[in-house]
Amino acid sequence: MRILYFAWLREKIGIGEEEFAPPADVTTPRALIDCLAQRGTAYTAAFATKALIRCAVDQEFCSLDTPFGAAREIAFFPPVTGG
C-alpha cells in the first residue's frame, strides 16, 4: 500500500510517501495511524494529535473510521487550506 503525507505531516515524518504493508488486523485509517506511530519518534510526533489529521483513501476524503478495504493509496494530512 502507498502511504502519502502532506503539509506538516510530511515535514515531521521527513518523507512524502512510502510503501507500507499494514498487518491484517489494521483495517481503518485510525488503526493505521496507531500502527505507523510506532515506527519511530518522527512518526509518533507527527501523529500525536489525531484530531488534527484528515485522510483520503484512493484519493477520496474519508473518515478515519471507515474501513479502507483493498485500498492502494492512503494519504494523511492536516485540514485543507487552499484558495
Next chain:
Amino acid sequence: MTHRISVQEADFDATAELGRLAAGAGGVASFIGVVRGEVGGRALAAMRLEHYPGMTEKTLGRLADAAAARWELSGCTIIHRVGRLAPGQNIVLVATASRHRAAALAATAFLIDRLKTNAPFWKAEEYADGSVEWVAARDSDSDAAKAWS
C-alpha cells in the same frame, strides 16, 4: 458547459482567461485570491502552497460539475497556483460565465467557498523574520462552505 481546471506553478493571465469565458456568454463573474503582504501585523515574505496531485484536479472537476448542475453556466474556469509565491502574486482564479449575472455571481462564490474546504491544498506562511507557519483551517471557511448545502 465547458470547464477548464488547472493546477500550476506559473502565473495566469486573468484578462485572457476571462476573455475566453466571455465568448458567447451574457456575463462573466470572477474571484482572484492574492498573497497578502502581512498577517496579523507581521510582514509576510512568501506563501508556500502544496497539493495532492491527481486528487486535486479530480476534486476541482467535481466542484465545477456541481456548480454546473446547480446554475445555468456556459463556462467555468478554476486555476490554482502551487509553489512559493510572493506577496501580491496571484494564488487562485475562479470564474464562471452565464447568460444571467445572478447565476455567475452565485456559482463563483460557491466555487471559492467549496474550494477552500474541499480541495487538497495546504498553505504555509513564510514570515519576514524567517519563521514558517502552516496555515490552520478556519471555522468561518467551513461555515461558508456548508452554507451552500
